[in-house]
Ligand SMILES: Nc1ncnc2c1ncn2[C@@H]1O[C@H](COP(=O)(O)OP(=O)(O)OP(=O)(O)O)[C@@H](O)[C@H]1O
């Protein structure tokens with residue numbers, strides 16, 4: 357993309373725009389490339405630095421110059437938020453770009469991996485070095501309870517030996533990413549004051565056959581010498597994947613590594629005081645041999661925290677930073693459904709960074725609110741250049757979601773609406789907040805959610821008489837809910853309470869097995885479509901009934917770019933004068 361061109365300063369660039377000599381502009385992340393007529397009246401390429409200039413869009417729109425913005429989205433910290441939120445609009449090409457970058461990243465990673473032989477690079481922490489105790493782990497009381505026994509055993513293996521008790525020496529921590537599996541394992545070592553060996557399953561997997569197995573052997577030799585101790589194997593599913601699942605050709609490297617692991621696990625007895633903790637978020641792919649009685653037969657489930665758990669986690673992390681007295685951690689906990697402990701730790705850190713940026717010595721409520729948006733939607737893209745038509749469509753789309761949500765009973769209140777583009781590729785979003793965690797969902801609630809998802813596109817149709825690609829995520833999320841209603845929750849009369857699909861991995865909602873014939877499968881599709889069509893019609897009806905309010909609110913949002921739930925409700929409930 358980089359071409360040679362004459363460098364000019366930003367002022368000259370603006371002057372050339374005003375003069376009308378600029379023909380096309382490409383705005384990249386750190387520079388702007390443009391073509392314009394030079395002094396000789398010939399077309400030439402120029403380069404200038406990238407400025408934080410909010411008026412640039414306006415200036416360019418006022419001319420006939422063609423301009424393009426290179427959008428380089430980054431991975432949103434919480435893509436799964438799409439399911440809870442009313443979905444943000446995402447540019448198709450931004451997503452594509454994002455996927456390409458991920459792909460490239462992966463290829464790059466492979467090529468760059470080092471080839472290590474022999475000694476494994478297992479990290480060893482002395483007891484004091486993990487520095488973690490149960491006090492660092494908020495919530496997860498059941499897991500802590502179960503692990504206390506292990507700690508007691510490590511404190512005093514003799515006691516168990518004398519009475520002839522067998523300790524479960526292999527324990528599997530199962531739960532979604534970021535729920536504190538690693539943290540908990542470290543805390544066990546910290547509480548027991550024993551050395552902690554940490555290795556990640558993916559580190560066992562080498563490009564050359566035999567190296568993984570050698571590493572396993574090496575790890576266990578070191579551990580036996582340091583007993584009592586804890587060996588923690590993160591991502592055990594990367595080595596322990598069922599041999600049936602690895603395809604016809606098989607994967608010799610993985611098989612050998614897994615066999616070695618099984619051998620080692622059989623070879624040492626718990627009396628030595630080596631406890632193996634392993635973590636996975638894909639327990640169902642594990643090889644049966646790993647789960648036989650006597651091996652990882654004890655499982656400790658870790659769940660995403662509920663509202664009280666989230667508050668507790670925020671409090672743990674708030675202790676390590678300076679914060680004003682008046683921050684409302686309970687409120688933040690309310691707005692972060694389906695957030696993991698890792699997300700919440702990250703939120704506090706983003707808040708701290710923002711406080712520094714603003715020159716404050718303590719984190720305030722506004723810093724946390726700023727961080728909340730980053731965690732939910734990604735960083736702001738201050739210089740994203742959107743055409744007037746796009747901005748308009750995004751504003752109506754988001755107001756569409758919000759009005760549809762507000763006009764339905766039994767739907768969560770709107771908390772915030774924004775049309776500031778984000779680095780995640782999100783162009784706008786509407787956030788709703790639930791007062792409590794939703795554990796049981798009624799059919800009405802599901803339907804309301806789907807109708808709300810339909811609100812964005814419906815607004816485009818009714819008001820602007822067009823449709824955009826911005827509803828991509830809405831469509832995906834709505835379809836997923838409608839499908840689950842039919843196939844798993846028995847909420848369609850046609851199939852009564854018949855199970856049509858089973859879910860393989862509760863942490864990856866999409867990993868399902870169909871239980872039905874092709875014929876039934878087609879009927880399921882019909883049923884899903886029926887629900888979607890019904891919801892779409894309902895959303896359009898709500899929009900049609902509120903056209904004057906749509907205009908009023910969308911104009912306000914266009915001007916302000918963000919609005920709070922209160923502002924929104926106030927304007928919505930105000931009597932129309934004359935309308
Ligand atoms: N219950 C919790 N209490 C306090 N902090 C937590 C909790 N759960 C997670 N965290 C924070 O999140 C960070 C990441 O958690 P951790 O790495 O232990 O998760 P994990 O379950 O091992 O994730 P992964 O599956 O991605 O490896 C921790 O270092 C900690 O800061």
Ligand SMILES: [Zn+2]
Pocket residue numbers: 442443444445753757812813826827830
């Ligand atoms: Zn949408």
